Amino acid sequence: MDTFSSPTLISLSAASAGFLLVLVIWQGVLVPWASRQRLKDLEKRRRGLKQQRTASPTRHKPFALGLSLMRRATDRLNLMSSELAQEAGKRLSQAGWRSRDALVVYLFARLVLPFVLGGLSLAASNLGDNPDQTLLDVLLFALPPVLLGAYLPELPLRRAIRLRQDSIAKSLPDGLDLLVVCAQAGLSMDAALDRVAREMQDGAPELADELRLTVLELGFLPERRKALTNLASRTGVVQMESVVNTLLQSEHYGTPLAQSLRVLAAEYRNQRLMKAEEKAARLPAIMTVPMILFILPVLFVVLLGPAIINAMDAFAK
Numbered sequence: 513m514d515t516f517s518s519p520t521l522i523s524l525s526a527a528s529a530g531f532l533l534v535l536v537i538w539q540g541v542l543v544p545w546a547s548r549q550r551l552k553d554l555e556k557r558r559r560g561l562k563q564q565r566t567a568s569p570t571r572h573k574p575f576a577l578g579l580s581l582m583r584r585a586t587d588r589l590n591l592m593s594s595e596l597a598q599e600a601g602k603r604l605s606q607a608g609w610r611s612r613d614a615l616v617v618y619l620f621a622r623l624v625l626p627f628v629l630g631g632l633s634l635a636a637s638n639l640g641d642n643p644d645q646t647l648l649d650v651l652l653f654a655l656p657p658v659l660l661g662a663y664l665p666e667l668p669l670r671r672a673i674r675l676r677q678d679s680i681a682k683s684l685p686d687g688l689d690l691l692v693v694c695a696q697a698g699l700s701m702d703a704a705l706d707r708v709a710r711e712m713q714d715g716a717p718e719l720a721d722e723l724r725l726t727v728l729e730l731g732f733l734p735e736r737r738k739a740l741t742n743l744a745s746r747t748g749v750v751q752m753e754s755v756v757n758t759l760l761q762s763e764h765y766g767t768p769l770a771q772s773l774r775v776l777a778a779e780y781r782n783q784r785l786m787k788a789e790e791k792a793a794r795l796p797a798i799m800t801v802p803m804i805l806f807i808l809p810v811l812f813v814v815l816l817g818p819a820i821i822n823a824m825d826a827f828a829k
Contacts, residue, residue: 579613582620591619606748607672608718618665625661633657676718677749682784683716684751687723688777695770701759702730722747736763751780 586592592615600622601615633654687708694704709723722743729739737760744756754776762769 579616583613583616585623586616586619589623591623592616596622602745603669603673605746606676607669608676608721609672618669621665622662625664626658627661629657629661630654673748677747679716679718680722680747680749681751681780683712683719684749684755685777685781685784687712687716687719688755688773688780692770692773692777695773701763701769702727705730751776751783 591597597615597619600618604610604614604618633656634650637650637653690708690711691704694707699707705723706727709720709727712720712723725746726739726743729742730736733739740756740759740763744753755773758769758772758776761767762772
């Protein structure tokens with residue numbers, strides 16, 4: 513006795529053929545189309561970020577004229593190809609100022625400010641009629657302004673670097689936690705870094721900016737190791753160097769990435785807590801001088817003032 517009749521076999525064969533047809537269409541058309549669409553979206557995003565990075569902002573005409581003069585002076589003196597320019601470009605990138613115009617302004621300020629302040633000090637010394645003034649006195653009078661002019665451009669740069677590095681170091685544990693989640697979800701390194709950059713854009717824009725630039729470099733640099741080492745060089749944060757070494761080790765040897773990043777995130781979070789406790793422990797010593805200078809005299813006036821006034825009235829009577 514046959515288990516299946518002919519109509520049943522025909523129905524099963526038709527259903528199997530239809531299922532295979534749908535599967536072939538799905539694998540052959542829809543899945544590659546979705547992959548191509550994702551690649552197009554990623555490439556579009558990379559082009560947009562690159563244009564945003566390289567686009568020059570609109571400037572007013574006087575500022576543009578002054579910048580043109582600065583650029584012409586630095587090019588004439590061949591300052592852009594010097595070792596000072598390379599070191600200054602590295603430090604400006606750590607401050608978040610990566611444009612060529614920022615390097616031009618910094619080099620021009622380092623060149624011109626000593627002469628300007630020295631000339632002003634010489635002019636001020638010549639205004640006074642002092643017949644006993646010698647050339648050595650004039651030079652000693654002009655030396656501090658010259659040194660101040662040479663050091664003055666470093667002040668805003670150091671402050672910007674310190675603030676940016678502190679912001680990156682504070683937000684790095686949270687970024688590592690998100691990176692661990694992305695790695696456990698099966699995302700590649702490029703996709704994980706891009707996802708973390710998009711998620712941390714509002715809360716930590718400095719870290720998101722560095723990760724986004726790293727994703728761009730991973731896309732067009734021939735060596736992925738160079739893109740990751742550039743991340744540590746641009747930030748100048750010690751913790752970021754450990755993260756880069758972990759990523760390089762995972763990239764080269766295929767070691768598990770999530771566990772290493774989880775350990776680093778816990779360690780950096782403990783360091784952040786210890787720094788906060790250290791600042792809280794220094795607070796009583798810091799507040800001692802303001803209390804002595806501003807709070808205790810007011811307390812003495814409030815407490816002893818009425819008694820002094822009553823004593824003066826009693827002696828007057």
